[in-house]
Amino acid sequence: MANRIGIWIDHRRAVIVTVLDQGEQIDTISSNVEKHAERAGDSPLKGRYEAQQVPADDKRQRALTGHMNAFYDTVIDKIATAETMFIFGPGEAKGELKRRLENRQLGSRVSALETADKLTDRQISAKVRHHFSAS
Secondary structure, three states, X not given: OOOEEEEEEOOOEEEEEXXXXXXXXXXXXXXXXXXXOOOOOOOOOOOOOOHHHOOOHHHHHHHHHHHHHHHHHHXXXXXXXXXXXXXXXXXXXXXXXXXXXXXXXXXHHEEEEXXXXXXXXXXXXXXXHHHHHHO
């Protein structure tokens, strides 16, 4: 049996389902990305506003990009041996992961890219089983 993997991914976590002869194995990888930092102190509507109270946007974006790069690299290390991949999820992360796979010459292994809502681990597993049983 070919090594088949389904990945549900968003910017917060990735759920990796490996389809095996005797069932499936589910692994979860968390990105540990924090929400955008908010300004400390008074609200602009209630008091004075100082630009120094907010971290610079480019500094926050560089930190976020660094965290996301490490997250995607961890996911790719986990799925690199797959012969066939099914990637799905609610936002932009699935496309970002596919582009990173293509940069590593692994893009041809992606059998499908699909938009899906937030799902439980059981729903993710069932969707992966259904995808690979239909193909």
